[in-house]
Amino acid sequence: MVLQAAKILLQQQQKSGLNSAKSHTKPRPLQGSMTMMSPQQMQQLLSPGQLQALLQQQQHAILLQQLSRQQLVFQQILQQELFKVQRPGLASHTLFPAGLSTIELQQIWKELTNSTMEDKSTKDSCPDRIITLSPTEPVTTAKASMSNTHNFPTNGQSLSSSPREGLLDVDQTITHSLYGYGVCIWPGCETVCENVSQFIKHLNIEHMLDERSTAQCRVQMQVVRQLDLQLSKERERLQAMMAHLQLPTLQPQSPSKPLSSGSGVTMSKSLPPLSPQKPLTAPVTSPSSPRGPAGLCPTSVGTMRRHHSDKHPSLCSLSSELNPNHEMYRNADIRPPFTYATLIRQAIMDASDMQLTLNEIYSWFTQTFAYFRRNAATWKNAVRHNLSLHKCFVRVENVKGAVWTVDEMEYQRRRSQKITRSPTLGKNHLSSLAYWTALNTSLQAPLTENALAVLKNRSPAGLIGSSYLGLVHRTKSLKHLDLQDTNGQRSPHSTSLAQLPLVVKEEETPPVIKNLKDKECLM
DNA sequence: GGGAGCGTAAACAGAG
């Protein structure tokens, strides 16, 4: 659903297509951008229609940009959730990085359950909402998908009056919210099913009620809630902007109205009201704000080659390791058991706008780790080396200079590849990682697509090489979309990949170099 | 033993 929502936004941006800058010889900041104008100037120069389109675009860009950040929140939640699944005993009292304890999550879960139970009276008239999530807690889930399709009973526990075997006789033309393009779109699954019947069988076998499925549902709930919250905020901002500019109402939308009438995005409509008093906070931790589960990842102090991220990258985050020990690392001359790449990523993630200059990265290292307060030349060289070497670090030309950001999708993609290759990880870990990576990818794919669309138009041909194509390839679910000019307007408060010129690391390299490049991002 | 991943060192280039 997230993917579709973002896709709609992207399509809208493409339709409105302003600013079709094609190519530049060098990456550079926006020139002659509308963002440099005051609202009054814009009103003078643009027709109301153009202004309207511009505002819409800006909102879309902002939304996409912030969705990108929320995606990082989801990652942390996912990691925690999956860790709980793997090690339920350990995590029963842990706090989510987002600030939600397990108990709170259960309350949310119950809240959703109760909310949907209240709708039970209307269930008979809505036969498409009959997914059961728990045998003891019959739940008519929020219609997680946005299409006007039918949901089918899952987990072999149908609430519908029709017998389960009857489900296999359903009209083959009927689609399912978890079935698209012949593939099961349950997060992380992507099993190919020839038809709906096969899909239903698959659903009942592979996605039956168990801890993992329940955890995945919880994660999805968090995702939806967060996005809904974000959407509401963005709508409010849009309204405020329009009010300020005294524009006629563009598209009066209630907070729960779908993104687009044609998109079928009805997540908020079918979800219980959010609890704004309990907002999710960004889980990306800073050393000064420990909130991760302590003791989950025992520190192997001083082990230079044995990095936590090597073994269980998604189950043992740097934050969870860093938080309980950050004072130790800050004061004691102990080398952190993480790779430079992992540390750099964490530094960037810790930044409020998820981007840092090289110097700021240096500062983070020295402030966070006493170890890096000496031998500056050595480790700084290593930092620069890693920034350049790994594709997951993206250099962005900012007005103030160059900043470094993290291509999270690339980071996770390569990381998951490494996990897949690792024989030490069990099947459960693999499946969990696959799930979390896939969901992560599905969240970010449209965002990246948006960024790429801008990239395509702004970046010099020589710089947009196969890295760009590789990204497009990774976002195969959206590759049918035309990558036309999206003219992402820059938020006055932050910058994003989508709105700034990038220096994309070239993959078209000679064999020797290519061999080196193959080792990228395997942290 | 060989490949992979990582750290370290260093050469080099461009920009300010």
Add this chain to the structure above:
DNA sequence: TCTCTGTTTACGCTCC
């Protein structure tokens, strides 16, 4: 010229 930044290559170490 110097420093900083960024890229690239080479090599050693460790682990699997």
